[in-house]
Every structure is written in structure tokens, then in C-alpha cells.
Amino acid sequence: xxxxxxxxxxxxxxxxxxxxxxxxxxxxxxxxxxxxxxxxxxxxxxxxxxxxxxxxxxxxxxxxxxxxxxxxxxxxxxxxxxxxxxxxxxxxxxxxxxxxxxxxxxxxxxxx
Amino acid sequence: xxxxxxxxxxxxxxxxxxxxxxxxxxxxxxxxxxxxxxxxxxxxxxxxxxxxxxxxxxxxxxxxxxxxxxxxxxxxxxxxxxxxxxxxxxxxxxxxxxxxxxxxxxxxxxxxxxx
Numbered sequence: 001x002x003x004x005x006x007x008x009x010x011x012x013x014x015x016x017x018x019x020x021x022x023x024x025x026x027x028x029x030x031x032x033x034x035x036x037x038x039x040x041x042x043x044x045x046x047x048x049x050x051x052x053x054x055x056x057x058x059x060x061x062x063x064x065x066x067x068x069x070x071x072x073x074x075x076x077x078x079x080x081x082x083x084x085x086x087x088x089x090x091x092x093x094x095x096x097x098x099x100x101x102x103x104x105x106x107x108x109x110x111x112x
Numbered sequence: 113x114x115x116x117x118x119x120x121x122x123x124x125x126x127x128x129x130x131x132x133x134x135x136x137x138x139x140x141x142x143x144x145x146x147x148x149x150x151x152x153x154x155x156x157x158x159x160x161x162x163x164x165x166x167x168x169x170x171x172x173x174x175x176x177x178x179x180x181x182x183x184x185x186x187x188x189x190x191x192x193x194x195x196x197x198x199x200x201x202x203x204x205x206x207x208x209x210x211x212x213x214x215x216x217x218x219x220x221x222x223x224x225x226x227x
Contacts, residue, residue: 033215040219043156103158
């Protein structure tokens with residue numbers, strides 16, 4: 001148990017729709033990152049939030065956006081869903097520096 | 113551009129023997145390396161990490177070796193147990209501040225430990 005919780009665990013959306021995924025970070029962790037893991041691949045870094053501000057972004061288009069709240073929980077929003085967005089979305093939290101990075105169990109998104 | 117590579121998609125080992133999982137990287141700015149284990153339908157679980165100032169780190173049955181000149185790291189599991197069967201990911205991050213949360217992952221290696 002990592003203390004990082006994600007919701008929903010599974011969801012199905014239609015192409016063109018919008019989705020919001022949520023993450024509660026482990027207590028005391030002020031840094032949250034989001035990753036996309038396609039089938040058979042390693043997780044790919046989407047972006048990171050540190051104290052409510054975006055702090056780095058991977059190679060993902062602007063329709064992937066996020067938020068971090070004062071309690072350090074976070075949301076990932078994806079607009080105009082495409083079939084290739086079907087993946088496991090992972091949230092990871094840490095307290096920064098060289099401290100351990102913990103992952104949640106992920107949200108499985110299927111776009112049909 | 114795959115900056116972290118795990119060239120073996122799968123590895124099969126007998127219970128009690130050593131498992132050696134390999135990882136290569138190309139970005140010389142990486143200075144912190146981690147191994148994660150992942151079961152189906154679960155998120156990655158942290159196993160062990162190593163900083164670039166070290167060449168070895170041990171934690172129980174798990175040892176990670178880092179060869180900076182070869183840009184290569186390996187995870188040794190001794191002795192291997194059937195419960196170790198999972199996908200293992202190597203990950204790396206770049207120096208500085210909150211950069212440690214921005215991990216670059218390899219493609220993963222499926223380890224199967226046979227009783």
C-alpha cells in the first residue's frame with residue numbers, strides 16, 4: 001500500500017469526449033507526476049506538479065492538462081479523446097529530492 | 113528516442129537461482145536510477161534505487177549495480193522466488209530539484225520464476 005489513491009479505476013469513453021482522472025497523493029508529498037502506460041510499454045511521463053504549479057512536461061499535446069490542489073491532490077484532464085489515448089494512467093507522488101517515488105494503482109481508460 | 117532500454121523482453125529463471133535484469137541508458141545527465149516491479153492490474157512498486165555516486169546498492173535479496181562508463185545497470189535477485197514473477201521496469205531521472213519525479217522508463221522485462 002503506497003498511500004497514493006486514484007479514481008476511477010476503470011472507465012470507457014467515446015472518441016471526442018473529455019475525461020478527468022483524480023489522484024490523492026501520500027500524506028506529506030508535495031510533488032505529483034502523471035504517466036501514461038500503453039500496453040506492452042513502459043510508463044511515459046506526462047507532466048509533474050509541485051506546490052500547485054506545473055513543473056515540467058513530457059511529449060504530450062496541450063489537450064492533456066492538469067491541476068494540483070492546495071492539499072496536493074491532483075487531476076489529469078484529457079480533451080478530445082482519441083483511440084490512442086487508451087492506456088493505464090498512473091499517478092506518482094513524492095516529497096521531492098531523492099526521496100522515493102510512489103505510484104498509485106492507476107486508472108484504465110478505454111476510448112472507443 | 114529510447115533513452116532507457118531494457119533489451120530483454122522476458123527472462124525465465126528456476127526458483128533459488130539468480131535473476132539478472134539489465135538496463136542501458138543513453139542520457140549522461142541521468143544521475144538517479146530506480147527499479148520497479150509491476151503485477152498485472154497494479155501500479156509499479158518501488159524496489160531499489162541507486163545514485164550515480166555509487167556503483168552498488170543492496171537491499172535484502174535485491175542488489176543494483178551501476179556501471180557509469182558503460183551506461184549500464186543491472187538488478188540481481190538472489191535467491192529468486194516464484195512471487196518475484198512480475199514485470200520489472202528500470203527508470204532514470206536527471207539531476208536537480210524536483211526533477212527526480214520525472215522518470216524515464218524502459219520497456220520492461222517480464223520475469224518468470226519457475227518452482
